[in-house]
């Protein structure tokens with residue numbers, strides 16, 4: 001389902017899901033929101049936006065989170081900067097059976113810092129833990145500064161735990177403000193000649 005949230009609506013917090021195509025971003029959102037799983041692989045075109053209301057321990061009142069699930073195949077730069085704009089938290093996903101998706105976490109992290117330019121809560125998910133036979137050896141703690149959780153969108157292992165781990169890391173200040181639309185400013189400097 002694709003629809004837009006208007007900035008005039010009540011405060012909401014944007015959480016993005018990023019990572020290589022095929023790692024399970026769409027499946028994780030499906031598991032978390034609809035409690036189901038499908039093995040039919042549909043490439044996400046553009047972005048799927050799923051609003052979700054929950055109460056966090058910090059706020060004790062309902063908060064509206066909006067999950068943004070982007071296609072890994074979307075290469076347009078302008079689209080991407082809009083995708084990242086106003087993000088309060090990020091979930092980065094790799095596939096436990098595919099070492100390249102783990103190495104690529106590095107470039108996803110870089111894309112985040114390049115586009116967001118402020119510290120936001122982030123979490124790293126190693127997905128497809130149900131495929132124990134296919135799991136590959138990965139360099140441990142390649143990303144030491146980010147909490148890593150092993151999940152399965154297929155059987156649901158750790159999925160709720162992972163999303164809530166991130167929701168709880170959202171700060172009071174972020175909750176207070178909600179999404180802040182990006183303000184574009186032009187800097188003009190004058191030089192004395």
Ligand SMILES: Nc1nc2c(ncn2[C@@H]2O[C@H](COP(=O)(O)OP(=O)(O)O)[C@@H](O)[C@H]2O)c(=O)[nH]1
Nearest residue numbers: 021022023024025026027039041128152153154
């Ligand atoms: N076995 C298994 N397959 C998964 C899991 N998560 C996703 N998949 C499968 O991996 C493929 C890609 O998943 P998808 O959610 O579309 O990935 P996305 O491109 O990152 O959105 C699909 O065939 C899914 O059914 C999982 O936890 N376990």
Ligand SMILES: [Mg+2]
Nearest residue numbers: 025026043044
């Ligand atoms: Mg997808």
